[in-house]
Amino acid sequence: MRRRLLRMMVCLVAGGWLAVIPPTWGLESPQPSGIPLQTILELEQTARLLAILLDSGRAVINDNQTLLDDPARADKGFTPEVFERQLVDMFRGRAGIDLQEIQTSTLTPRNKQLLKQLVAVSKQVIADAQADLNRHGTGFKGFIPAVFGARVATRFTAETGVRLKQTALVPRNPANRPDPYERVALEAFADSTYPREKVISELAATSSSLRLMFPLYATRHCLDCHGGPKGGLDRTGYPREGLTLGQNAGAISVLLPVTK
Numbered sequence: 001m002r003r004r005l006l007r008m009m010v011c012l013v014a015g016g017w018l019a020v021i022p023p024t025w026g027l028e029s030p031q032p033s034g035i036p037l038q039t040i041l042e043l044e045q046t047a048r049l050l051a052i053l054l055d056s057g058r059a060v061i062n063d064n065q066t067l068l069d070d071p072a073r074a075d076k077g078f079t080p081e082v083f084e085r086q087l088v089d090m091f092r093g094r095a096g097i098d099l100q101e102i103q104t105s106t107l108t109p110r111n112k113q114l115l116k117q118l119v120a121v122s123k124q125v126i127a128d129a130q131a132d133l134n135r136h137g138t139g140f141k142g143f144i145p146a147v148f149g150a151r152v153a154t155r156f157t158a159e160t161g162v163r164l165k166q167t168a169l170v171p172r173n174p175a176n177r178p179d180p181y182e183r184v185a186l187e188a189f190a191d192s193t194y195p196r197e198k199v200i201s202e203l204a205a206t207s208s209s210l211r212l213m214f215p216l217y218a219t220r221h222c223l224d225c226h227g228g229p230k231g232g233l234d235r236t237g238y239p240r241e242g243l244t245l246g247q248n249a250g251a252i253s254v255l256l257p258v259t260k
Contacts, residue, residue, distance in 0.1 A: 035203070035258065039258075040203055040210070042108055042111070043203075043210040043256055043258065044201050044210060044212065045107075045111065046108070046110065046111045046114060046256060047201065047210055047211075047212035047254040047256045048199055048201075048212060048214065048254075049095055049097070049107075049111065049115060050114060050115070050118060050162065050164065050254055050256075051164075051199070051212060051214035051252040051254050052091065052094055052095050052214070053087075053091055053095075053115060053118050053119070053122075054118065054122075054149060054152060054153065054156075054164055054252055055149075055214065055216065055252060056087055056090040056091045056094055056095075057083075057087055057090075057122045057148060057149070057152060058145035058146075058148060058149050059090055059145070059219075060083060060086045060087050060090055061143070061144065061145045061148045062145050062219055062221045062222070063086070063221075064078055064086075065144065065221050065224075068133050068141060068143055069139050069140050069141060070139075071136070071137050071138055071139040072136075073136070074134055074135075074136035075134055076133055076134055078126070078133060079126070079130075080123040080124070080126045080127045081123075083122070083123060083126045084119065084122075084123055087099075087119065087122065088100060099115065099116075099119060102115060102116065110259065114160060114162060117156065117159060117160055118152070118156055121152055121155045121156045121159065122148075122152050124155070125148060125151045125152050125155065128151075129143055140235055140236075142236070144225070145221075145222075146166060146172075146173075149166050149252075150166060150173070150176075152164070153165055153166065161257055162254070162255070162256050162257065163253075163254065163255040164252065164253070164254055165252070165253040165254075165255075166216075166250065166251075166252055166253075167182050167186065167250055167251055167252075167253050168186065168249065168250030168251070169183065169186045169187070169190065169250070170241070171250070172238055178253075181202070181211060182213060182251070182253050185200045185213035185251065186213070186248075186250065186251055188200065189213070189215040189248045189251060190248050194215075194248075196215075196217075197215060198215070199212055199213060199214050199215070200212070200213045201213070203258075208257060208258045209255050209256060209257050209258055210254075210255075210256045210258060211253070211254065211255050211256075212253070212254040212256070213251045213252075213253055213254075214251055214252040214253075214254070215248055215250075215251050216248070216249045216250050216251055216252065217246050217247065217248060217249055218243040218244065218245060218246060218247045218248075218249045219245070220245060222243065222249060223243060223244075223245060225238070225240065226240060226241045226243045226249065227240060227241075227242065227243055227244070228240060228242045228243075228244075229242065230242025
């Protein structure tokens with residue numbers, strides 16, 4: 001059987017418990033060569049934390065959506081600094097890491113640098129959006145979690161070479177169409193029996209990179225556009241997907257180059 005990829009499937013519960021498990025869906029699993037297991041685990045941690053941080057930023061936008069779309073208020077007070085404070089709190093609650101004390105943490109130097117860069121890029125996206133967000137007399141600004149995530153992902157990828165991507169089985173943005181690897185993971189996430197908040201990752205020898213898929217779930221604000229009735233038009237004019245609260249709503253895909 002031709003050897004296409006050197007694969008390792010790793011599942012990690014959000015609380016931090018790690019288990020290396022055999023690959024599913026008929027993928028080959030030869031033993032990785034030349035890369036220590038500790039390095040693999042560090043790469044997986046880096047990719048997972050980047051996904052959590054990007055999704056934490058999306059959650060901050062989600063929590064402030066009513067404020068951002070208030071036509072009666074001009075200055076929303078949602079500055080990059082206000083955003084950062086909420087992001088730090090959100091990320092601390094989800095990952096157990098205080099970004100304000102990251103230099104004294106036990107994270108790897110690369111991990112610390114990438115997390116700091118992602119925060120900086122996220123703040124810049126908020127700064128660049130101020131004129132739109134503070135426009136008086138306009139309700140829906142189009143600045144939703146997915147738009148924020150896409151802008152941050154594009155800039156972060158360009159700056160670091162670490163690819164972040166929002167994807168789904170049927171994405172609204174054609175640019176977010178899943179590749180074959182992403183599709184397999186998304187189909188797994190869509191199964192109602194799949195353990196909630198477990199990521200899927202692999203080490204691919206042919207591309208010298210680690211890939212990770214981080215599942216996303218529909219919140220109440222998400223349902224404003226992505227809920228029912230299925231097929232009905234939302235405020236953007238796009239057909240609703242008919243999602244329900246807590247249902248899988250896609251994933252954040254991370255491709256992290258291996259550095260030795």
